[in-house]
Amino acid sequence: MKKRFVLLSVLLLAGALVLTGCGSGAPKVDWELSITGDVETPLTLSYQDLAKMDMIDLNDILMEKSTGEDEITSWSGVPISTLLEQAGAGDFSSVTAIAADGYAIEISREELEGGIVALKDDGEWIAKVAPDDGPIRLVTPQTPANRWVFQLVELQIH
Secondary structure (H helix, E strand, O other): OHHHHHHHHHHHHHHHHHHHOOOOOOOOOOOEEEEEEOOOOOEEEEHHHHHHOOOEEEEEEEEOOOOOOOEEEEEEEEEHHHHHHHHOOOOOOEEEEEEOOOOEEEEEHHHHOOOEEEEEEOOEEHHHHOHHHOOOEEEOOOOOHHHOOEOEEEEEEO
């Protein structure tokens, strides 16, 4: 009886660990972000790597659209500064953000201030609520939204 109780306890604990192993409740997504260029340590981070990192919230950000009505939005994600520090970006002047479809835009160091690699839009995982716009998105509050690259796959440091 005691062995059965111990075995049942171990199985329940293992099941609980599997269920909480997702950590932040992030969806399972096959996606990578590369940080390349003028860095000491080029990085390739999976979606799960990003989801496990400390995130910050950008609340009540004006999303200036090139078409349609501007919106006030809130985003959560990993600070660009954290990622660039991990890669050893040092004294860079700009970053080229590249989307999965090949779209690329150069963004100055000043424009990146306060920017994040967003995983959540208004508290919801982008991968779940807007898969065509995600699963990750570059959000730079210093720039109009047409410069916020969605489906981000690479940051090239210059």
